[in-house]
Amino acid sequence: MARAGLTTDRLVRAGAELADEVGFDQVTVSALARRFDVKVASLYSHLRNSQDLKTRIALLALEEMADRAAGALAGRSGKDALAAFANVCRDYARAHPGRYTAARHPLDDATAAGSAGVRIAQLTRAILRGYDLAEPDQTHAVRLLGSVFHGYVDLETAGGFAHSAPDSEESWDRILDALDSLLRNWPARP
Amino acid sequence: MARAGLTTDRLVRAGAELADEVGFDQVTVSALARRFDVKVASLYSHLRNSQDLKTRIALLALEEMADRAAGALAGRSGKDALAAFANVCRDYARAHPGRYTAARHPLDDATAAGSAGVRIAQLTRAILRGYDLAEPDQTHAVRLLGSVFHGYVDLETAGGFAHSAPDSEESWDRILDALDSLLRNWPARP
DNA sequence: CCCGTTTGCCTAAACCCTTTAGGAAACTGC
DNA sequence: GCAGTTTCCTAAAGGGTTTAGGCAAACGGG
Numbered sequence: 009m010a011r012a013g014l015t016t017d018r019l020v021r022a023g024a025e026l027a028d029e030v031g032f033d034q035v036t037v038s039a040l041a042r043r044f045d046v047k048v049a050s051l052y053s054h055l056r057n058s059q060d061l062k063t064r065i066a067l068l069a070l071e072e073m074a075d076r077a078a079g080a081l082a083g084r085s086g087k088d089a090l091a092a093f094a095n096v097c098r099d100y101a102r103a104h105p106g107r108y109t110a111a112r113h114p115l116d117d118a119t120a121a122g123s124a125g126v127r128i129a130q131l132t133r134a135i136l137r138g139y140d141l142a143e144p145d146q147t148h149a150v151r152l153l154g155s156v157f158h159g160y161v162d163l164e165t166a167g168g169f170a171h172s173a174p175d176s177e178e179s180w181d182r183i184l185d186a187l188d189s190l191l192r193n194w195p196a197r198p
Numbered sequence: 199m200a201r202a203g204l205t206t207d208r209l210v211r212a213g214a215e216l217a218d219e220v221g222f223d224q225v226t227v228s229a230l231a232r233r234f235d236v237k238v239a240s241l242y243s244h245l246r247n248s249q250d251l252k253t254r255i256a257l258l259a260l261e262e263m264a265d266r267a268a269g270a271l272a273g274r275s276g277k278d279a280l281a282a283f284a285n286v287c288r289d290y291a292r293a294h295p296g297r298y299t300a301a302r303h304p305l306d307d308a309t310a311a312g313s314a315g316v317r318i319a320q321l322t323r324a325i326l327r328g329y330d331l332a333e334p335d336q337t338h339a340v341r342l343l344g345s346v347f348h349g350y351v352d353l354e355t356a357g358g359f360a361h362s363a364p365d366s367e368e369s370w371d372r373i374l375d376a377l378d379s380l381l382r383n384w385p386a387r388p
Numbered sequence: 389c390c391c392g393t394t395t396g397c398c399t400a401a402a403c404c405c406t407t408t409a410g411g412a413a414a415c416t417g418c
Numbered sequence: 419g420c421a422g423t424t425t426c427c428t429a430a431a432g433g434g435t436t437t438a439g440g441c442a443a444a445c446g447g448g
Binding site: 011036037038039048049052057058 | 404405406407408409413414415
């Protein structure tokens, strides 16, 4: 029998495609084996187990998002940077829903520390260079931005804003305006 | 053999407890059957299927959150109301992580429309009565608040803020300050 | 009180996904 | 062209889901 040419890398990439097509939680070692027209057990030479596959897809998604964010932020600052970063998150989630879900898959501490997630956090912080915020408010602001982007995209893809006016596009724009305004007028501790 | 006294309601409540103990995605019809010391097939007289169980747990969680939010908002306005509502979300997520995950389980449109989710949305809007916001900005603000609360709690429970200073408690307080400030100074369309 | 009906739980069985163990065929380099 | 390694296979055990069909406990009326 001819070999299928499986590698961990090809499997993970195919797994990411599968996630986008059928949803991250439908990604299974069996489905992946079918896609390569290969017996299930064969994948276990390349993947420790099902959880390992999901973790690797998560890491791939984080890398891709970090790369896009880095590209989008280059040469921008202030509100331009804010909007560019925000749109990277949102666009990625729309183009790759399965990967986006994967990116929020819980990782153990060591894995998370070595992932592109830290790069994304650094880039989020870089946005704030265009605003005048000292520590610890800078960290609070980083956490706020992360929460808003993550939260909004999550609610939007869950269909939260689909069937009501005004449409989601307008809210997104106005929320970016509001965040920009907030960062320029960050309140002093009361 | 004595009967176990299963009802859909008891199963759903036990399922919610199970979710809090072992995680929402570990909630399975089999595990629930074991908990009642009953054969798996017996549950299928009370639940259509596994998905049905999860949906019902989600609806229960939404009800509980809506009830708590309604209680917390009674007699409060302005920043008091904002903080009270926000803390209901956060406290619920910490006390009932499985249920909280369940509450964000995707529902089909009809189910969502009949769920306590709409009550939660109404309560979020009620918070804004203490601020001076006209439509459509009010809706944008509702969506922003939903995104922040949801996003923050999600990142926090995923361990996102656990291992770095300043601690999450402080960020949460300051973010509520910032949101209050933003709502009082909502920017005009540029 | 007893008998028929309803209801609740059971056995059995099919199907899918996961994971490990061990074997055979295909590549690799000498 | 042969030894060693890699790649994929068969086999099997274990668990979750779901349906079909059966028996017995509870219930309600005569």
